[in-house]
Amino acid sequence: xxxxxxxxxxxxxQEAETxxxxxxxxxSESNYYxxxxxxxxxxxxxxxxxxxxxxxxxxxxxxxxxxxxxxxKSFSLKISDSQLGDTAMYFxxxxxxxxxxxxxxxxxxVLA
Amino acid sequence: AAGVIQSPRHLIKEKRETAxxxxxxIPRHDTVYWYQQGPGQDPQFLxxxxxxxxxxxxxxxxxxxxxxxxxxxxxxxxxxxxxxDSALYFCASSLGGTSGANVLTFGAGSRLTVL
Numbered sequence: 001x002x003x004x005x006x007x008x009x010x011x012x013x014q015e016a017e018t019x020x021x022x023x024x025x026x027x028s029e030s031n032y033y034x035x036x037x038x039x040x041x042x043x044x045x046x047x048x049x050x051x052x053x054x055x056x057x058x059x060x061x062x063x064x065x066x067x068x069x070x071x072x073k074s075f076s077l078k079i080s081d082s083q084l085g086d087t088a089m090y091f092x093x094x095x096x097x098x099x100x101x102x103x104x105x106x107x108x109x110v111l112a
Numbered sequence: 113a114a115g116v117i118q119s120p121r122h123l124i125k126e127k128r129e130t131a132x133x134x135x136x137x138i139p140r141h142d143t144v145y146w147y148q149q150g151p152g153q154d155p156q157f158l159x160x161x162x163x164x165x166x167x168x169x170x171x172x173x174x175x176x177x178x179x180x181x182x183x184x185x186x187x188x189x190x191x192x193x194x195x196x197d198s199a200l201y202f203c204a205s206s207l208g209g210t211s212g213a214n215v216l217t218f219g220a221g222s223r224l225t226v227l
Contacts, residue, residue, distance in 0.1 A: 035215075043200055045155070045218035091154060100145070100216065102154040 002027045004094050006103035013082045014111050020067075021077045021106045023092030032096040034068065034075045039105070040088040048090070051075065082110045114139055116219035118203050124225045125193050133188040133222045137205030143167070144186040145216060146178060147202040155202060161186055193226045200224075 003026045013019035025034070036048040051059045051068050058066050063083075067076045079086055087110045092103040117136040125131050137144050143162045147155040148171075157170035161180035172178070175193075180186045184205075190197060200221045206214040 037218075042220070043149075044220050045202060045204070047215055047217075050215060100147075100155075100157060102156075104154045 002029075002094060002096055002101055004092055004101050004103040006090075006092055006106050008106045009104070010107045010109070012109040012111055013079075015082055015084060017082055018078060018080045019082055019108065021079075021090050021092075021108065023075045023077070023103055025073050025075065025092070025094045027073070027094065027096055029096040032094060034066075035093040035095070035100075036064070036066070036075075036077045037091045037093055037102075038086075038088045039091060040085075045091075049077065079108075084110050084112060086110050116203055116205050116217055118201075118219035118222045120222060121220065122223050122225075124227065126227055127193055127195065129193050129226075130189070130191045131193060131224060132190070133201050133203075133224070135186045135188070135203030135205075135219060137184050137186070137203075138207075138217055141205035141207045141217075142184055143206045143208065143214065144180055144184070145204040145206075146172075146186070146188050147204065149200045149202060149221075150196075151199070153199075158188070190224075193224075195226050198224060198226045 005024045032053045034051045038046045038048050049061045063080045065078045089105045091105045094101045119134045145160040146158040149155040158172040160168045164180045178188045202221045204216040204218045
């Protein structure tokens with residue numbers, strides 16, 4: 001079975017600082033994709049970043065970057081220069097053959 | 113840019129009633145997904161359609177059914193509603209099937225409250 005685990009239910013970070021959200025997953029598939037989605041208080045699901053498993057290079061998107069460790073099945077999200085607008089629920093997601101599987105989420109609060 | 117449109121945004125029903133949620137994907141997107149997110153829960157995959165055919169099925173109750181129409185919009189029909197069906201229902205769309213290479217774009221969600 002495929003699983004996604006986010007072990008940090010809640011985190012906080014001071015504005016302008018860096019924070020890392022962790023995610024681990026389990027799969028027997030060799031080709032898959034990993035995502036981080038942001039869900040602000042509006043409850044909208046917004047794609048933050050995507051990583052293809054066959055690519056060794058870590059994906060980056062402006063202030064967001066990932067540390068993808070395929071052997072360890074780890075996919076952490078680093079947010080640099082945190083902004084108040086980054087306050088949201090962050091979901092790690094995995095897609096293998098057909099369907100997305102989401103982790104339970106990490107609630108991030110950016111403090112002024 | 114056009115986004116995924118879901119209607120209604122809010123819906124209140126009584127137990128044992130029926131509800132229908134609609135999803136209009138991004139133009140030219142041919143794949144639609146439905147997710148259910150209970151209070152404080154992560155989104156749970158219900159069902160997906162590609163080119164008007166069901167492509168995958170998740171934890172969708174037998175009381176629920178869905179279809180994708182010729183214009184690619186999709187409807188989720190929920191019957192014999194239970195209190196536990198109260199949730200935010202997301203629709204997402206993508207182009208070209210359910211491969212992970214195709215990024216999902218989510219709608220704003222439809223909040224169903226069952227009293």
